[in-house]
Amino acid sequence: MKRIIFSLFCYAAIPAMAQTGGGLTKYVNPLIGTERMGHVYPGATVPFGMVQLSPDTDTIPYEMNGRYNGDVYKYCAGYQYTDKTIVGFSHTHFSGTGHSDLGDFLVMPTMGKLQLNPGTADHPETGYRSRFSHDNEVARAGYYKVKLDDDNIIAELTATNRVGLHQYTFPAKGDAHIILDMMSGIYNYKEKNVWTFIRVENDTLITGWRQTNGWARTRIEYFAMAFSKPFKQYGHEKYDRQVYRGFWGKFDNSKNFPEMAGHQIRAYFDFDVNAGEKVLVKMALSPVSTEGALKNMKAELPGWDFAAVRQQADQLWEKELAKIKVNTISADDKVNFYTAMYHAFINPTTYMDVDGQYRGLDMNIHKANGFTNYTTFSLWDTYRALHPFFNLIQPKRNADMVQSMMAHFDQSAQHMLPVWSHYANENWCMIGYHAVSVIADAIVKGNTPFDANKALDACVTTARHRTYDGLGYYMDKGYVPEDKSGSSVSKTLEYAYDDWAIAQAAKKLGRDDIYNEFIKRSLNYKNVYDPVSGFMRPKLDNGEFRKEFDALKTHGQGFIEGNAWNYSLYVPQYPEDMIEMMGGKKRFAIHLDSLFTMHLPDEFFAETEDITRDGIIGNYVHGNEPSHHTVYLYNYTTTPWQTQSRVRMILKKMYRPTSDGLGGNDDCGQMSAWYIFSSLGFYPIAPGSGQYSLGSPAIVDATLHLENGNTFTVETKNQSDKNVYVSKVELNGVKLDRKYITHEEIMKGGKIVFYMSAKPNKRA
Missing domain, CATH: 1.20.1610.10 (alpha-1,2-mannosidases domains)
Known part of the structure; x- marks a missing residue:
């Protein structure tokens, strides 16, 4: 889902990745897509992790001068590559969405005079934010590092599933502060804090929670925060003076008072540090309780070994990326491919404690029995390619996601499957009821370690609402x-x-x-x-x-x-009938040609808010999902080779290893899933059919390691950037005389070979 604003492509170089280790994670660059409309974040997370610990380069007020502040769209992920300052590091983020939320529990280290306001981007010295340079920034799978220039503090981040781990290296002996901003968040213009609470358990541990009312109307998140050394004192700013009237006024509760509560709380914790000293912070999250957060911390991160946690995160990503081993024409293509896999494996996110408890749509506490409960379902986007990709490469996780949707249905007062849901809230964003596509695709493909008939009944009930x-x-x-x-x-x-x-x-x-x-x-x-x-x-x-x-x-x-x-062109279930209805194969091919080649006048972009030159080729809008199947419709016309050439063109134009390298919001992995499928040479234009339409693979070869133990290999002959056409396809040594392969054929294992050429085979 996107809200797109008028803009032009610009290209920005991003710093080279830290080349540690010899595995596939070295090809992941989380900075790709962090500029403009990609809306991804560069911070630390593990595959499908509940914690997304990442820098926020600005905190946009939900309202300015009584009017909607449109920049909340710009900061859907909290980070924009062109910004020059960092406000802090928060623990929850969307990846590639077109709507803002989250940004919980922002932490920021400082030295010297204590300042409890964020300051401004133009004058960061007026607050706790800091300037930074991309020259001193490293982003890798499961790890983030940056130098905060104003205080010369080195900040490093890594994570487990439910715990974020910070490591701050202070440059000199003196007074250090770690700020916990409970006010900060990534909001739409109506969102606000309902209530925040902090409890100081001892001189190294605090707990608390935060409830917000915004895109998610009743979202609540709990935390437990631990420090590697005792703080010498603590306190908070009295932003909510009215809550301290009456009996609470008997205490000076602004300093060293163990309970802090209010709509607007910014707390601080003071330390004496030596030059080069490292202070570590653990932040465990829970959707259930502070007790749950403490259990998560104890189970996943009981110690303080930052290097070991970082290595563990790297290994978790290596395991997931290794499910597809790919060789590419260029190094850039390999970076694009594995970064796309990285982005595809961020969402949906885990949403339960280590004991299986989670907050349901009914706001009651439930327990996931026999499955992992997930949240962040951007289904209008992800039903198209991301969930079909999961059915292929992550079938166990996808089945758990279906069971999470079924739990949502059981808890729904409307008796409906999710539409766009996150953190025990339904947002009703976008149209359709596309959870049924995800469920149907799983049923058709036999990925049903759940009650398939009950799932179908939920689909039917939803569709009859x-x-x-x-x-x-x-x-x-x-x-x-x-x-x-x-x-x-x-x-x-x-x-x-x-x-x-x-x-x-x-x-x-x-x-x-x-x-x-x-x-x-x-x-x-x-x-x-x-x-x-x-x-x-x-x-x-x-x-x-x-x-x-x-x-x-x-x-x-x-x-x-x-x-x-x-x-x-959106009749993916009946492409042949649609083409006949629209005048037949020749006329339809001309229509497709016009779509890709027509010139849209400047006034069109100026007058239409949600269409932009970003993500557009002619009038083909790759940056918006309804067009994602379109290029494969040439396979049903008299010019099927146009699918091959245009797929390769889209791959080059819409995906680049640069900070602005995504031609639209990644939308929780949908844009990345399109890239992965299309690079491999096939795409599911109608999830639920069990078929993948053939295109033009952009890889040299790839091996898919399937969960059932089989391997499926994609191989190309005569591959190059110029040889974008397919002269012949063989499946397991036999010439394939159709423009698709089936899910069943892939899952059985085997090999598909594409013979590439600089000229189209117009007789195929």
């Missing part, structure tokens, strides 16, 4: 009327795909009644196609197409994050 987002109109009329519910064409098309996915799962399970109901609903895409204009078009409640229509615009035209050119 008449009060949800125009769904009642859709069920009655076969389309969503634009005058009754906005973004109506997009909703109709996405509902139709989701219904098809339900039908495929029902077919697999022998549920004929469900299959018949939803296969009929899956044809509703036809009801918003206008043969006169040749586009999908908004239809009114009276059955007529709306007269005012501009195929290039988005707002008010019945679409979301796309226009009629993009969404008219």
Whole structure:
């Protein structure tokens, strides 16, 4: 999900990675995509970790001068590469989203005079923030290091699943402070702290919690924070003077008082340090309680060996990255590939304590029995390629994610599967009910260590929820009327795909009644196609197409994050029927050519808020997910070789090993999953079909190490940057006379060989 702003590509070099170790993690550069719209963070986390410990380069007030501050979009991940200062290091972050939240428990080390306000980017000396240089910054998988120039402090970060570990090296003897800012956060403009609480347990341990009301309306997070040496004193700023009136006024509770509570708390802990001394901080998180946070700390990080924890994080990433061993044409391609795998394996995130307890959607405490509970489901994005990638490479984790969705359904007052959920909250962001696609894809592919029929029932209940987002109109009329519910064409098309996915799962399970109901609903895409204009078009409640229509615009035209050119191609479940409906293979190929080559005037970008030159090739919007399958539609036309050349073109233009190297929000790994699949030479245009459409692999060779013990190898012959066309494909030594391979063929193991050429094979 994205909110895109007008901008132009610029290229920024990023510093070379620290080359430690000989494994695959040396090819991961977390700084890729940290500039502009990639919205990823460079800090320390482990695969699918509950802690995302990362620097925040600014903290944007949720409101300025009584008006919405648009920069909250810029700081969805808390970090922008072009910024010159760091405010501190917080413990929760989204990766690549188009909406802001999290940024919990910001920690910052300082020396000298104590300052308890963050200061400004122009004048960091007025607060606790610090200037920094990318020349003194290192970002690797599971590790981050930076020099805080204002106090010459070296900050290093690493993490376990549930615990963040800081190591601060102080440059001189003197007074040192570690600030805990409970006010700071990565918010949308309406978010605010509901309440914060800190309890000083002893001179090395504090606990507490924080509740916020914003994108997630009732989000609460607990922590336990430990120091490697005792602090000599502590206190906090009285930002909430009103909470200290009455009986609490008997105490001077601003200093060395063991309980701090209020809407706005910034605490400090003072230390005497020597030159070169290292002070370490552990921050364990829990969705349940401070007791849970302490248990997590004891279980995962009982000691203080920073190097050992960093090495352990590196090994965890090495294990996950090694599931695909790839050789590439260039070193840059290898960095792009493994950084994409890194980003794909960040979200969804673990959301439970070591004992399995977690906070549910009903705000009660539940226990995950037999599965890991996950959160951060950006499903409008990730159902397309990320979850199919998990079904291939991470099937056990994906099955756990499905069970997490089922727990969400059981706890939902609306009796619905998640739409966009995080931290025991449903945000209802974007459209469709795409959890059903994730579940159906798992069922069709046989990845069901759960009650598949119960999961299908949850899909059906969700899809019959008449009060949800125009769904009642859709069920009655076969389309969503634009005058009754906005973004109506997009909703109709996405509902139709989701219904098809339900039908495929029902077919697999022998549920004929469900299959018949939803296969009929899956044809509703036809009801918003206008043969006169040749586009999908908004239809009114009276059955007529709306007269005012501009195929290039988005707002008010019945679409979301796309226009009629993009969404008219969104019938992934029936590509052949869609092409025939739109005039046949030759005419459709011309339509695709126009999409990629047309020139959009400057005034188009100026007048349309959510379309930008970022992530766009012609009118093809790679930076927005509804277009991700589009290039593979050439396979169903008279010019299938165009899939091959354009895939390779998109890979080069939209993904680069630079700070601005992502052509759009990574969206919790969806953009990265597209890159991985397309680099390997195949892509799931319709999850739930069990098929992968063939493209043009950009690798020399790759070996997929599957969880069932089999290996599947992708090999290319005559590979080069110029040889982007495929003259022949062989599967296990036999020529493949179709434009797809199946999930079953991959899972059995074997080898697919692509013979590459500088010229298209127009007879294939």
